[in-house]
Amino acid sequence: DIVMTQSPLSLSVTPGEPASISCRSSQSLLHSSGYHYLDWYLQKPGQSPQLLVYLGSKRASGVPDRFSGSGSGTDFTLKISRVEAEDVGVYYCMQGLQTPTFGGGTKVEIK
Amino acid sequence: EVQLVQSGAEVKKPGESLRLSCKGSGYDFNTYWIAWVRQMPGKGLEWMGIIYPDDSDTRYSPSFQGQVTISADKSIKTAYLQWSSLKSSDSGIYYCARHGVGCSLTGCYDLQPWGQGTLVTVSS
Numbered sequence: 001d002i003v004m005t006q007s008p009l010s011l012s013v014t015p016g017e018p019a020s021i022s023c024r025s026s027q028s029l030l031h032s033s034g035y036h037y038l039d040w041y042l043q044k045p046g047q048s049p050q051l052l053v054y055l056g057s058k059r060a061s062g063v064p065d066r067f068s069g070s071g072s073g074t075d076f077t078l079k080i081s082r083v084e085a086e087d088v089g090v091y092y093c094m095q096g097l098q099t100p101t102f103g104g105g106t107k108v109e110i111k
Numbered sequence: 112e113v114q115l116v117q118s119g120a121e122v123k124k125p126g127e128s129l130r131l132s133c134k135g136s137g138y139d140f141n142t143y144w145i146a147w148v149r150q151m152p153g154k155g156l157e158w159m160g161i162i163y164p165d166d167s168d169t170r171y172s173p174s175f176q177g178q179v180t181i182s183a184d185k186s187i188k189t190a191y192l193q194w195s196s197l198k199s200s201d202s203g204i205y206y207c208a209r210h211g212v213g214c215s216l217t218g219c220y221d222l223q224p225w226g227q228g229t230l231v232t233v234s235s
Binding site for chain 1 (some may be wrong): 146148155156158162170172173195206210214215218219220221222223225226227228
């Protein structure tokens with residue numbers, strides 16, 4: 001299995017400030033298509049997860065442009081340019097190159 | 112609107128059987144892989160397996176192979192997750208979600224939308 005490791009475990013952010021979450025995979029996630037099979041999801045409190053970013057850097061439909069995904073190989077980052085109160089929840093990365101596996105999650109709260 | 116609607120919460124005893132359902136609407140149900148994802152109480156997400164409703168091709172995570180059965184009835188646009196003998200460790204929330212059009216045997220990504228989740232409680 002490809003192991004996904006996220007950091008930090010939790011993050012407390014002042015509204016309007018940026019935030020960054022790291023996700024590292026135990027193997028390269030580069031697919032033969034040239035894309036990295038890495039997604040980011042947000043699970044808001046009491047809700048189902050929702051897709052934020054897919055293929056490493058493509059924002060899902062309806063996702064605000066303050067969210068951006070980047071990275072290559074085994075190292076990926078989700079950045080929130082200006083955190084808003086509605087961004088609280090647990091963020092997960094997921095690799096889909098082999099049997100999909102999720103990272104352990106990063107909890108984001110507002111200061 | 113593309114939507115997945117799951118069956119309601121279940122309370123079961125160890126050893127009992129159970130089948131959860133996930134009904135799709137708003138898209139061609141037959142031609143998108145449907146995944147099942149487990150979330151144990153207070154824990155993270157675990158991908159269990161997928162099914163392609165058109166031909167019922169099914170793939171399991173090694174962690175769940177032999178523990179659950181995934182099936183689908185394309186005539187009623189519904190996918191299922193079932194257990195023949197529940198354990199207390201099967202308690203949790205189970206989500207179905209649709210993989211994107213790019214999902215293939217060489218990789219899958221893009222899980223959206225997600226169902227609302229089904230809470231399963233297994234207790235004697």
